[in-house]
Amino acid sequence: MSDSEEDYDISKSIGFASGLQADSDSSSSESESGDYDVQDEILSSSEDEEPVTPTVKSKKTKEAKKAESKPTVEAFPSMEIDGDSDNDSDTAAYFTAAPTKKVSVGTFSGLGFSKFLLRNIIKKGFKHPTPIQRKTIPLINSGRDLVGMARTGSGKTAAFVLPMLEKLKIHSAKIGARAIILSPSRELALQTLKVVKDFCKGTDLRTALIVGGDSFDEQFKYMMSNPDIIIATPGRFLHLKVEMKLDLKSMEYVVFDEADRLFEMGFAEQLNEIIASLPPSRQTLLFSATLPKNLVEFAKAGLQDPVLVRLDADTKISENLQMAYFSIKRDERDAGLAYILREIIQIPPASPAQLKYLKESDQNQMESEEEEEDNKGKNSQKKGKSKRYAMRLPPPNELPTEHSTIVFTPTKHHVEYVTSLLNKLGYATSYIYGTLDQRARKDQLYRFRCGYTSILVVTDVAARGIDIPILANVVNYSLPGSSKVFVHRVGRTARAGRKGWAYSLVSENELPYVLDLELFLGRKLLLTADQMKNPNVPVSYTDRMVMGSFPRNRLEMHSEEVTAVIENDYDISCQRDVALKGEKLYLKTRSIASLESIKRSKALLTKDDTINKGAMWDDQHLLFGASAEKAKDELLALFGRHKQQETVFEFGNKSGAGYQLMKRRWKEVNGVKRRAQDKAEIRVKEKETFGDELDDLITNKKDEDDEEVTVEEKAAATAGNATASEADLSSTFEEVTKKKSFRDPNFYMSHYDPNQSQEKGFSLGGDTSFAEGARNATFDISGEGAEFQQKQGMKWDKKK
Numbered sequence: 001m002s003d004s005e006e007d008y009d010i011s012k013s014i015g016f017a018s019g020l021q022a023d024s025d026s027s028s029s030e031s032e033s034g035d036y037d038v039q040d041e042i043l044s045s046s047e048d049e050e051p052v053t054p055t056v057k058s059k060k061t062k063e064a065k066k067a068e069s070k071p072t073v074e075a076f077p078s079m080e081i082d083g084d085s086d087n088d089s090d091t092a093a094y095f096t097a098a099p100t101k102k103v104s105v106g107t108f109s110g111l112g113f114s115k116f117l118l119r120n121i122i123k124k125g126f127k128h129p130t131p132i133q134r135k136t137i138p139l140i141n142s143g144r145d146l147v148g149m150a151r152t153g154s155g156k157t158a159a160f161v162l163p164m165l166e167k168l169k170i171h172s173a174k175i176g177a178r179a180i181i182l183s184p185s186r187e188l189a190l191q192t193l194k195v196v197k198d199f200c201k202g203t204d205l206r207t208a209l210i211v212g213g214d215s216f217d218e219q220f221k222y223m224m225s226n227p228d229i230i231i232a233t234p235g236r237f238l239h240l241k242v243e244m245k246l247d248l249k250s251m252e253y254v255v256f257d258e259a260d261r262l263f264e265m266g267f268a269e270q271l272n273e274i275i276a277s278l279p280p281s282r283q284t285l286l287f288s289a290t291l292p293k294n295l296v297e298f299a300k301a302g303l304q305d306p307v308l309v310r311l312d313a314d315t316k317i318s319e320n321l322q323m324a325y326f327s328i329k330r331d332e333r334d335a336g337l338a339y340i341l342r343e344i345i346q347i348p349p350a351s352p353a354q355l356k357y358l359k360e361s362d363q364n365q366m367e368s369e370e371e372e373e374d375n376k377g378k379n380s381q382k383k384g385k386s387k388r389y390a391m392r393l394p395p396p397n398e399l400p401t402e403h404s405t406i407v408f409t410p411t412k413h414h415v416e417y418v419t420s421l422l423n424k425l426g427y428a429t430s431y432i433y434g435t436l437d438q439r440a441r442k443d444q445l446y447r448f449r450c451g452y453t454s455i456l457v458v459t460d461v462a463a464r465g466i467d468i469p470i471l472a473n474v475v476n477y478s479l480p481g482s483s484k485v486f487v488h489r490v491g492r493t494a495r496a497g498r499k500g501w502a503y504s505l506v507s508e509n510e511l512p513y514v515l516d517l518e519l520f521l522g523r524k525l526l527l528t529a530d531q532m533k534n535p536n537v538p539v540s541y542t543d544r545m546v547m548g549s550f551p552r553n554r555l556e557m558h559s560e561e562v563t564a565v566i567e568n569d570y571d572i573s574c575q576r577d578v579a580l581k582g583e584k585l586y587l588k589t590r591s592i593a594s595l596e597s598i599k600r601s602k603a604l605l606t607k608d609d610t611i612n613k614g615a616m617w618d619d620q621h622l623l624f625g626a627s628a629e630k631a632k633d634e635l636l637a638l639f640g641r642h643k644q645q646e647t648v649f650e651f652g653n654k655s656g657a658g659y660q661l662m663k664r665r666w667k668e669v670n671g672v673k674r675r676a677q678d679k680a681e682i683r684v685k686e687k688e689t690f691g692d693e694l695d696d697l698i699t700n701k702k703d704e705d706d707e708e709v710t711v712e713e714k715a716a717a718t719a720g721n722a723t724a725s726e727a728d729l730s731s732t733f734e735e736v737t738k739k740k741s742f743r744d745p746n747f748y749m750s751h752y753d754p755n756q757s758q759e760k761g762f763s764l765g766g767d768t769s770f771a772e773g774a775r776n777a778t779f780d781i782s783g784e785g786a787e788f789q790q791k792q793g794m795k796w797d798k799k800k
Helices: 005-010 026-033 062-066 117-123 131-141 154-169 186-199 216-224 234-242 259-264 268-275 293-300 330-344 352-374 376-386 412-425 440-450 481-488 510-519 527-533 550-566 569-589 595-607 630-642 657-690 690-707 711-718 725-732 756-762 769-777
Strands: 148-149 178-182 207-212 231-233 251-256 281-286 309-311 321-327 404-407 429-432 457-458 473-476 499-508 546-549
Touching: 005 178, 005 186, 117 154, 117 186, 117 756, 131 148, 131 154, 131 309, 131 499, 148 154, 154 178, 154 186, 154 281, 178 186, 178 234, 178 440, 186 440, 207 234, 207 281, 207 376, 216 546, 234 527, 251 429, 259 268, 259 293, 281 412, 330 376, 330 473, 330 499, 352 756, 412 429, 412 457, 412 569, 429 440, 440 457, 457 550, 473 527, 473 711, 473 769, 481 510, 510 546, 510 595, 550 630
Parallel strands: 148 281, 148 309, 178 231, 178 251, 207 231, 251 281, 321 499, 321 546, 404 457, 404 473, 429 457, 473 499
Antiparallel strands: none
């Protein structure tokens, strides 16, 4: 370990009365993981409370433990992933109820931990255990297999780490690891390692981090040092197990952290092979935020008489989480993100100090990579890491920055595009996605944790893989297809009794997913029009899902700014095009919303007030108060309906002759209007009184007039002077209809002289007129021989 690292981690030089020494691989593991100070949960309590020193209880001997060993279990069966289904009906019947044992679990001292463990707990700042810790730790200490369900950020990591350290206590000279913790992602494994190291200070327990992306040689050295605790991802650990032919018969303690995520990422086959290699006498713990059907089958096969501890029945998200949903058009998503960051969260632009550090950090990283390429030695790696991690992380109970925000995007292409766009807008931004290099992932997360960047842009791979103790805001650039993924996203904020905000951008095609989320969370959707019906009722952003749009004028300003940035930067423009193509592929793989939600979304999107009951999904959001745009439209409509009664003769002149003239004229016009209105009212009353009978009488009277002849007609018929009816005329004579022409005889000028025949009649020189005689007498040689000339023109060549 270099001098810089010794000065950096002062806690390693502190000695304890127990005289136990730190594990030998502490420095090498810590150099690989980076100096992150990670805490699983922040607990609020009085700072003046004195720590309670517990009495150390007597522990069972190894012979007694062997005597209480569990029965032999058959090999682990193979299984397939059933998808993201809910709990089946036999879940409650399979898991036994947690026994109610009266133990003082209000403090960590009442849970029966050793003195060294309590000392480390107090140093971490923990005073009281969280609900999941109070429920699970006594059961784990008693040796039971357990399935723990609680929402993200409830303290699950400490719930299985503390009993594990209490059980292991000191390093064993026997060959073989005694505990293994399997995590779905490298980040989560790294953070679990830090929690383990913080709680096992003062002991000689050895740890090993086995994750993908790190050097195989280093991991071989870790395994050769005979570690007590292995923290690993399933894929890399299974690879190492096969390469080194590891024997796992010494395992006493097995933990599956974020188990549902392990199955979602496709680790079922690896888990089958790993668990089949474990001894039947092990204690198995399974912690998860949700419990799908395939996970229940896994628990039935891999756990023995497990206890189900469930704390997610009352609420799926924190009761302190405030949520706001903003309706946007598809091409305004970037402008909506800029509006949230600048107008709502009010994140300041990057300071000169931040920009200077980021520039130096990038330069040091490039130099470090060049040194590693030239020199593959270990010293160059340590030198690079000491340069990059020269600043300690803030305490766990403090925000990285006042406006620390995570932005979730659907694909890694969106991560690159949004990060470049926000950097161009002046923000200090970090980013993480699945295929990013391991060292770059650590470096980006370190920048955000230290406060050098205020925004972290990630994909769903980091929704439950990044543990940041306290976070201010979460922004969903687009909604996920699963409501459970949404819960995992927003679980990053509003932790440990603190309040937090989750902002979501919703387009038209994402509205059905919001309605699915409404049913999943049990929080009713609230639109602006619904709130206006009861304006005196306060708006609750924790109990309702409030939806609305941005103020139109301010959103257009941000849209113009974003458009200008994209048009002026060719790289960002190309990244946007790639992100749009990636989004098309993402939408094809996204799960479909329920049919009922799709029907409801169509009713909200329609403009017909009889269908949506006047509630529009894109009315201005309640966060922004009354809509100035809507007030302007109402005022213009009022002006449009207003009719001015005064004329130019009356305006401003109340005594002139024009005014008197128009006064008499208005009197006459009003009288006519009044009489016309009275007649209309009479017709309405008659129609209401007689109804359809009056119309029938009028119709019958017309028919009688057509069929019957009058008395005068009968008298004329007797005298022989009867007038023929139209029917007689049409049946007797053939009607001659003149052919309609477009010519109007009053204005049409014919090509021929209309008096031509008359002039011929008056002519004395015969039938020919002067014009005809002159035309016949004219001799012209210009056309001589024209009848013998060959006609010019194009001919079709048959050969071609």
